[in-house]
Amino acid sequence: MDVYEKRKEVRRKLRKLEGLPTLPPIVQKLNVMIEDETVSINQIAEVIEKDQVITSKVLRLANSAFYGFPKKVSTVQNALMLLGINVVKILITTSSIFEILHKEDVGLWEHSIGVAACTRIIAEKIELKEPQEIATAGLLHDLGRVIERVAFKEDYEKIAKMVEAGEDHIEAEKKVLGIDHAEMGAYLMRQWNLPDRLIESVDAHHELKRAKKFKREAAAIHLADVIIHARGYGETILKKVPPLDEKVFKILKFDIWEVKEILKVLEPRLYELKFFTEELIRESEST
Numbered sequence: 576m577d578v579y580e581k582r583k584e585v586r587r588k589l590r591k592l593e594g595l596p597t598l599p600p601i602v603q604k605l606n607v608m609i610e611d612e613t614v615s616i617n618q619i620a621e622v623i624e625k626d627q628v629i630t631s632k633v634l635r636l637a638n639s640a641f642y643g644f645p646k647k648v649s650t651v652q653n654a655l656m657l658l659g660i661n662v663v664k665i666l667i668t669t670s671s672i673f674e675i676l677h678k679e680d681v682g683l684w685e686h687s688i689g690v691a692a693c694t695r696i697i698a699e700k701i702e703l704k705e706p707q708e709i710a711t712a713g714l715l716h717d718l719g720r721v722i723e724r725v726a727f728k729e730d731y732e733k734i735a736k737m738v739e740a741g742e743d744h745i746e747a748e749k750k751v752l753g754i755d756h757a758e759m760g761a762y763l764m765r766q767w768n769l770p771d772r773l774i775e776s777v778d779a780h781h782e783l784k785r786a787k788k789f790k791r792e793a794a795a796i797h798l799a800d801v802i803i804h805a806r807g808y809g810e811t812i813l814k815k816v817p818p819l820d821e822k823v824f825k826i827l828k829f830d831i832w833e834v835k836e837i838l839k840v841l842e843p844r845l846y847e848l849k850f851f852t853e854e855l856i857r858e859s860e861s862t
């Protein structure tokens with residue numbers, strides 16, 4: 576099969592969600608409720624609270640250090656107010672993906688929450704609106720890699736070998752799958768009806784020129800990704816720090832030395848997140 580055919584096959588599989596974790600039915604319901612302007616936050620909270628497993632997942636992520644809220648988020652209503660309905664929806668939508676991540680690929684999970692934490696700090700620094708939403712895009716930025724792992728196992732292994740032999744990871748993905756993980760993640764996010772702002776910034780996180788409307792969001796995630804790799808937090812199939820697009824500083828309008836300030840805020844959060852991950856793993860081992 577040539578690359579073009581392969582690409583078609585990958586997209587077809589994604590469209591049909593073949594081999595991918597199924598979305599909890601509550602997501603469908605939430606989609607309808609969010610569209611309906613007469614529905615209040617309380618009503619949405621009530622629906623979510625009926626599902627205890629989902630409620631505990633949402634609260635746990637809301638309380639983790641990557642959002643860095645000083646006070647405890649104790650109820651779904653609280654979470655909805657602080658994070659916004661979209662973020663809560665994303666956390667629910669992707670909870671099954673997160674589960675696979677921290678169970679099977681701790682390194683990529685740690686990398687993802689590290690990037691989320693760092694994206695949040697950058698987003699706040701450059702005053703992006705709804706920084707928690709962009710932090711959540713940071714959490715999802717390598718979603719395509721998780722898909723490769725669960726739905727395209729053999730191809731994933733092939734790519735990993737090529738990367739180990741020194742090939743650029745994006746090129747390797749394009750050669751094997753006809754599509755890279757950034758585009759793949761964005762494609763699935765579109766299927767899930769997530770906001771364009773998140774889709775575009777995930778799509779462009781390795782190639783900023785792919786961003787049209789949301790350049791600053793994409794740049795925030797791109798820089799966070801590089802920082803977290805350089806800091807050595809978590810582990811991905813990349814053996815080296817991905818290349819930094821120098822345009823990033825121009826887009827974000829800050830100097831390279833300001834990265835130091837980001838690191839200062841980031842470090843204690845990463846420390847806390849380490850415990851968070853260890854706790855999750857212990858729990859999943861005992862169930």
Ligand SMILES: [Fe+2]
Pocket residue numbers: 716717756757780781
């Ligand atoms: Fe990536």
Ligand SMILES: [Fe+2]
Pocket residue numbers: 686690716717800
């Ligand atoms: Fe990444």
